[in-house]
Amino acid sequence: MPKIKSKLPLYVVREVSRHGRVKYFYRIGKGERIRLPDELNTPEFKEAYKQAIIGYKIETPRGIISPPNTLRWLIDHYRESSSWKAFSPATRKQRENIFLNVIKRSNNTLYTAIDRKSIVAAVEARSETPAQANHFLKAMRGVFSWALQNDYVVIDPTAGVFPLKYKSAGFAPWTMTDLLQFFDRWPIGSKPRLAVELLLHTGLRRSDVVRAGWQHLRGSIFTLQTQKTGSTITIEFPNALLDVISATETGSTSFLISEAGTPFATESFGNWFRDRCNDAGIKKSAHGLRKLSATLSAEAGAATHELMAQYGWSNVKQAELYTKGADRVRLCIRNSRRVAGQIETEIALTRKLNEDSNKDRPKP
Structure with missing residues (x-):
């Protein structure tokens, strides 16, 4: 007597692999195939099938499988x-x-x-x-x-939704006073001092400074492809920084290493560096030091495109935050000197006019 095949649930398809293994999938039309448990008429199969119908995730021994049309x-x-x-x-x-x-x-x-x-x-x-x-x-x-x-939706629900407006200064920038205070706590030869010198001279983000190593240095020229934007930066290390690197224990592939002698992960470096800042009485972060580096570059006369090249920015607006601020400082100083000069000129002229006027007056 021939074996009667059991009727499959709606949208369930049966496939047999070339090795003879039977597999079941949930599939609507030509949509995504969702793997179901291998045994029909079991509680596991029924639960997975129910979840597929109502649109919830399917948990199977093979992991989490998402039915079509879900987020x-x-x-x-x-x-x-x-x-x-x-x-x-x-x-x-x-x-x-x-x-x-x-x-x-x-x-x-x-x-x-x-x-x-x-x-x-x-x-x-x-x-x-x-x-x-x-x-x-x-x-x-x-x-x-x-x-x-890709035709998954006909309307983008985020279109026309505007981000919230708020004022934030972001990470607090370091000051030169902060830097000297850190130097006093962490002398040359210590790992925290090497970290702060690298961050200051290179302006690298945390995700890049932890990868920086000897392999990126040719003589005094340092070249690295940044992780966030993929841009390549090239910096000439000054002798002062090279001396600090030589005086500090480093790794074979990274300048900065943990107390265990291993390279830092980005998150662990951030936590470690913040603790070292706290030890020096500075409640600021590595990103704030990047801000100081960019500020000093702009104040030294770096143009927008030069800042973009060194700090790996792809957006002109980011660089202009520093160049415009530096330009404003220079313009204010230049104008204040001009005003001071004009004041002196006007005072001298007024005195002379008064003196001349007094000479022309008849004496009593």
Whole structure:
């Protein structure tokens, strides 16, 4: 008697591999194939099938599988795109954290259910931390802009949604007083002193300074491709910096190493450096030192394109923040000298006129 095949649930397809293994997938039309457990009529299969229908993530021994039309499914596809791969590792990590939070807060909603009103509400819900709200908007705009271009959606729900306006000075810049105070606490030969000298002379971000090493140095010329923007910077190390490097314990591939003798990860370096700043009585960060470096460069007369080259900026506005400030200082000083000179001239002229006037007056 022939064996009667059991009827498969709706949208479930059965496939047999070339090795004879039976596999089941959830698939609507020509959409994404979602792997289901191998055994029909089991509680695990029924639960996975139910989750696939209602749009929730499917957890199987093979990991988390997202059914089509959910936010996680859309983001997973976005993360396979060239648009995503063009981001720096730091940007991808930041946005992945945002996506995980969004998926959790939305209970992995259907992405087709997200409209402009939903995005506005989500931004407002984060308004107590406006910088994070704007990062959220930027991340979601990236997803839906890509989705629109690839016909996953017909309307970008982030279009016309504006970032929150707020005033922030960002990381507090170091002052020369801070720098001398740090020097007094950490002498040449110490790792914190090497860190601050590298950050000051190069203006590198944390993600780059931890990678800087002997392999990037040819004589006194230092060349490195930055991680965030991918731009290549070339700097001539002054003798003072080379002397500090020579006087300090370094690694074979990185100038800065931990107490264990291993290269720093970006996050661990940031925490370590902040602790060393606290030891010196300075409540500031490595990024604030980058600001001091850029300020000193601008005050020394560096042009906008020169600042962009050294600090790896791709945006002119970033460099102009420093050049305009430096120009304003120079113009103010020049004008104050001009005013002082004019005052002296006017005083001398007035005195002479008064003296001449007194001479012409008849004596009593």
